[in-house]
């Protein structure tokens with residue numbers, strides 16, 4: 001575990017690569033509804049392919065249960081601003097999912113909601129870095145439960 005990963009929960013993280021050109025550098029866009037942030041999109045720096053990385057209204061515990069339908073209003077997308085200057089250029093992106101619900105309870109909820117247990121993550125986060133540095137930087141997160 002690195003200091004940038006969440007503490008006290010099970011988590012899994014994946015590095016993004018472009019489904020079209022396999023590039024690993026992206027520009028991130030934050031989707032916002034009138035009541036707050038609602039998701040993240042990534043646009044490939046090499047080929048401009050754009051895709052949804054996270055949608056709070058359908059992904060994670062609250063998304064699966066429809067708790068955040070109020071965010072399904074007109075959403076605007078704007079370049080994500082990070083805590084440092086890293087996001088001014090294209091960045092490598094790690095998408096993380098954490099689970100603090102005990103596994104047995106998670107399995108019950110998954111069966112009830114007819115989804116896979118891994119769909120019911122309760123926190124989503126984005127780490128970023130540029131190609132020339134080692135350290136991943138905590139960039140964005142969303143509590144999904």
Ligand SMILES: [Zn+2]
Pocket residue numbers: 018019020021022023044045046047048049
């Ligand atoms: Zn690409």
